Amino acid sequence: MKKEMKKEKKGSFLDVLSDDYKGKKLGIWIGFIISILNIVMFLPFIKWVGIVNADALYSKIRTSSANxxxxxxxxxxxxLLHFVQYSGFGAIGLPAMLLLLFAVATLYFQIAxxxxxxRNSKGRKGNLALYSAGEGAMGFEVALTLSMIAYVAFSNARFEMKGFSLSPVVIIALIISFVGLVAVKxxxxxxxxxxxxxxxxxxxRKNWVLFLMLVPTFFYFLINNYLPMAGIYYAFTNFNFRDGLWASPFVGFANFEYLVKAQLWxxxxxxVLYNIVFIFLGNALQxxxxxxxxxxxxxxYKKTTQTLMFMPYFVSYVILKVIVYNIFEYQYGVINTFVVALGxxxxxxxxxxxxxxFLITFFAIWKGxxxxxxVYLATIMGIDAELYDAAKVDGxxxxxxxxxxxxxxxxxxxxxxxLYALGGIMKGQFxxxxxxxxxxxxxxxxxxILDTYVYRVAMTQPTSIGLGTAAGLxxxxxxxxxxxxxxxxVKRRNEEYALF
Amino acid sequence: MTIRKGPSQIIFNIVSYTLLALMSIICVIPFVMILSGSFTDNHTILTEGYSLLPRDFSVEAYKTVFKAPEDILQAYKMTFFYTGLGTFLGLIMITLTAYVISRKEFKYRNTVSFIIYFTSIFGGGTIPWYLMYSQVLNAKGTTFAIWFPALMSPFLVILMRTFIMGSVPDAITESAKIDGAGHVTIFLRIVMPVLGPGLATIGLFLALGYWNDWYRSSMFSTDSSTWELQFYLYDLLNASTAIKQMSQNSSISTAELPTQSVKLAMAVVSTGPVLLFYPFVQKYFVSGITVGAVKG
Amino acid sequence: MKNGKKLLALLLAGSMTLSLAACGSSASTESDKASTDTAATETATTDEAAAEDTASTGLDTSERVDLVFYVMGDAPADETVVEDALNEKLLERLNATIDFQFSTWTDFQQKYSLELTSGGADLIYIANWLNFKQLAKDGAFLELNDLLDNYGQGLKELCGDDMLNACSVNGEIYAVPACWPEYVSSGIKYREDLRAAYDLPVPDSLENVEAYLSGIKENLPNQGLLTSTTEESTGLQVAFDAAWLLNLKYASVTTNGLPYGLNALYETPSDVYDYWFSDDFVEDCKLMKKWADMGFWSRSALSDTNDSEAFTNGLCVMEPQGQNPSKYITSVSTFADAGQGWEAAYLAYGEVNGVIYPGHATQNGTAVVRGSKNPERAIAVLEALMTDAELNKLVQCGIEGTHYTINDEGFYESITDESGSAPFGYENFNTWNLRNTEYKLISKNDALLQDIFNRYTTLGEKTKFPNVDIYSGFAEDFSEYDAERTAVSNVMRQYLAPLQAGLVADVDAAVEEFRTKATEAGLEKVREGFKAQWIAYCDEYGYK
Structure with missing residues (x-):
């Protein structure tokens, strides 16, 4: 089928792709078959990258002969990360890691x-869901294979020799996926x-105004958040200054070891428990x-109480700590002086x-x-006053x-x-x-909590970058x-309430 | 309000007025302690602890804080600049973004929401962020590195989206659209006028974020004339802790370390202006806005 | 369909992140590679070039170079005035300028390593409390052996081989130390006036400490005695400040002994023994409990917030932790200013247990950052700053007549403006690393300090390793057991701190629990790793 299509170059034939075959468009079937082929090519024994000039390559890396x-x-x-890990050559670690994530996502799309x-899952808009699935699968495979080619070239450049070779499998996958993409599109x-x-x-083109409104936001998050996100990679390396941030040895999950060793549970x-209490009790009181x-x-009265209740927000914890100690101290503390006076x-x-x-919960809620x-006050103020008037009329x-x-x-x-707070449920108020x-x-x-523990760990190992990143991850x-x-x-129940 | 006060209203008022008063007192006590402590002789605070009224009245602490008034005035000036510029730009960007992702006809609203929300969960940590500004953008030492990073936050964008969805019913924008209004018109004529409380909230949060920040000065300032106020004060406090940490390393001539009462005076100096500013924002939280007015 | 779309959106966002991250990172990878590579090649070429240069012309100063010197703390008011004065001379001499950049005291540790990571500076202040040896091991600084040979002969002469070797790791010199021997011996600072008033013994043994403190308590029941907490004891040796007093009992190789509950006596450094599992440990814990029960410190001590002001304000009568002669001198002058008739006295632990030595060379030093583009010029400038009398005085004390004067007695006095603060005080660039004994201007306090140092030098000469800090030259590499080490440190916080603070009901049971928890945390592995390294170190330097 594939060959036929490639040979045929007339525009009229491309229309065939829209023909029905066993209840589905031909294009969908093509995408389906290519996805299966792609999955086969992901099987572990099929190699994507080979090693050439092995001895010359190994003379450049520091590793034991067993490795x-x-x-x-x-x-x-x-x-691919195995190579990075055993070779101790960290410079290609980050691209290898991104490729791994990419490959997993691609495999997921093929299966999907x-x-x-x-399952022939048709939606409100006919086959569009199936096309999106095919488009995603093919698109990702094309991008993955292209990245793989770039990775091999990059690695060879880093080693300044030809140490890695590309398997024909990658090229085949690229070609058939590209064909599949066209067939689906x-x-x-x-x-x-x-x-x-x-x-x-x-x-x-239709909603360009809306897109234009998003442009500054896009750049903001790109600069401030997405580009620096590459730092997550540090969680898997053992940093040293000689190799620098991006070329330090890749160590896999070694940085997570100390978390497991701690009383992680x-x-x-x-x-989690503190956060749940803070979220629910805090919001209820607010x-x-x-x-x-x-x-x-x-x-x-309205203005004064509102202002006064805002004040704890401005009391820094450093100062609060001293006040709290003054209140709860054993010998001279305010409470104990009082208790002793009462006998x-x-x-x-x-x-x-x-x-x-209880004390921590109290101060957390008090402060916030x-x-x-x-937020709630503003929401109440945004409620249409007519609603209340009507209710009052109704008694x-x-x-x-x-x-x-x-x-x-x-x-x-x-x-x-x-919902927003739930995403940060593992992040404590340090x-x-x-x-x-x-x-x-x-x-x-x-x-x-996790944050205080990680802080103490960082104190005992001040030069380690990976530990904190690992905990954050x-x-x-x-x-x-x-x-x-x-x-x-939430979205299944009511789309309005969903975060995204 | 004037219709009639039933028994339920009276009960409600008694309960709410009392609880409000109680809560306000609990909230304000530590602040009063700080205020009175800042006017108390340092030795008295240390030996006798905090009190609600200053015991050994002294303005020594404030004299120390204002010893170099031009420095602190410069820090005030810079903070006003960062807060003003940051809040203004941030509010515009946040509102625009929130408007877009609240539009039903915008097909990618969920994708965009997710892309924004995602940043609140995953982050690369301080180091790449620092390198981004200091090496890639070469912004170390500039004021840009101080106001730019806090322009937006996923939390505020999503909060703003909720405000817009809550205060502008779809029916209104739909009918405006049918009348031929474009997005700019809808945004400026229909959304903005009813968004008072929302703008006030987000603006307040942004402004507070800028006012309370010291971290970006700590990271990016190379010259004390660009310091934020909070950093100016915070750094004085840290000097004492730091010098203690290096205790093993001797013969370091230590400048006078801030005493307890000076720390308290600093806290007062740095929060005072915000408390004065708050009532101006407050009017948006005190009286409501009727959407009906726009409908007509 | 909804489901699929969401997943698509999710993965789209994911892939976008990935691709964004990919371009971002590859860009930075490239640049990073470039910078490390150039750094590497540069060192290589400089080495070669240097070899040629010295043979013919010496340092090539044809091109003007602007150097950055990263130092700790806050900038002085007159930073630019002094910098300009310095640069005028440096330009003339070495065609170079220097710009001091200050860490500020906020998050200085984090910023210090960021500075090293991003490589913005040329020269940088180093110290053992900034983890100099570990950073050097990780390659944060340039190897100086060849640079010093070629451009820093003056520095080599000034410091001497012993001092430079003390700043080396695996045979490579990584820093140039300050050259001013000082004693930072830990000790006890206490109230001498109270001791005299109630005729109490000098607290020079555990019994006398007890007698001193309980004597004050009898006479002044409301007087606070110790404001011990855990602040100075967050390392891996002790967990509670009052436990520093045990230095009166043991003549350990270093203050508070070896980490992880090991110890070795100064007389026999390589003979490591177990402290936590010994009877001595139980006995000491019982003593601490006795003291806690006698009310020497608050039952809330572990969360005590009283800071360094406590002693100055009379809230406590003794500080056994983190004190040194210089801090004592500060207290003396503070008490004199306060004029309440209070008096401070100081007793170094070394005066009792006989282990006393000057501070290690890595106490204060200067290193060249690995990313520096002009390491030769940096070394040349450093040499000028340290060995030239005029420049050294200028960088340390500012301009004579503007910033300081020498009074009739020959002592340094700083000049203050009308508000009472000095625009450029003593060592106001915080360049403790540039001290040179010969040119160091002496203030009145320094003279007092020098008296103490002289006394200690005499004592130190009598020790087995005369006037050598044998412990601080040791750099532990805990990468093999860092997870266990962290766990042990946590157990110390959780179980050792209350033990040493005497807050447990039953000492024997609590000791047992602590030992079990420590063992579970992997104490054995940590100790083995440490011991092997320590003994190898002792062998290497002949500390038997």
């Missing part, structure tokens, strides 16, 4: 394409025209007080872990209440107004804030915990899985 044996055999699409075609454009669904270019539990403030009729026994706060979850309240009392107007109107804001507890190891079982992946899952559930 050299492992390195000789060549590589499939997924194990095959599965979708088999042609019927897709027809069907798109039919359903008035636009491709990216058309969409830009305890740290994760503490971090909503309650926002409603209170909004209902106050006396203007000066009670002194309370040993700083050696009794059980008090601290005014700041968090503003609704204040509780009913809150129950049936205010709270439902606050719901979207609450859900968005909640300052809060560090300043309140400091180095008091007695309290660690209930107060140690753990937090990110954890939050990411959680947020993508939650968002998916």
């Amino acid at each position: 050299i044996e492992i390195l000789r055999s060549g590589y499939n699409a997924f194990d 394409n095959v599965v979708k075609v088999l 042609i019927p897709q454009s027809k069907e798109r025209a039919f359903y008035h669904d636009n491709g990216l270019l058309k969409e830009i 305890m740290l994760t539990r503490n971090t 909503i309650i007080f926002a409603i209170f403030v909004s209902q106050v009729a006396v203007k000066w 009670g026994n002194r309370i040993d706060f700083y050696n009794t872990p059980s008090y601290w979850p 209440i005014g700041y968090g309240m503003v 609704a009392n204040v509780f009913q107004q809150i129950r049936f107007i205010t709270l439902p109107q606050l719901k979207p804001t609450f859900i968005i804030l909640l 300052e809060l915990f560090y300043q309140m507890v400091g180095n008091n190891g007695v309290l660690y079982n209930v107060t140690d 753990y937090q990110s992946v954890f939050g990411f899985i959680l947020i993508v899952g939650t968002n998916w559930i």
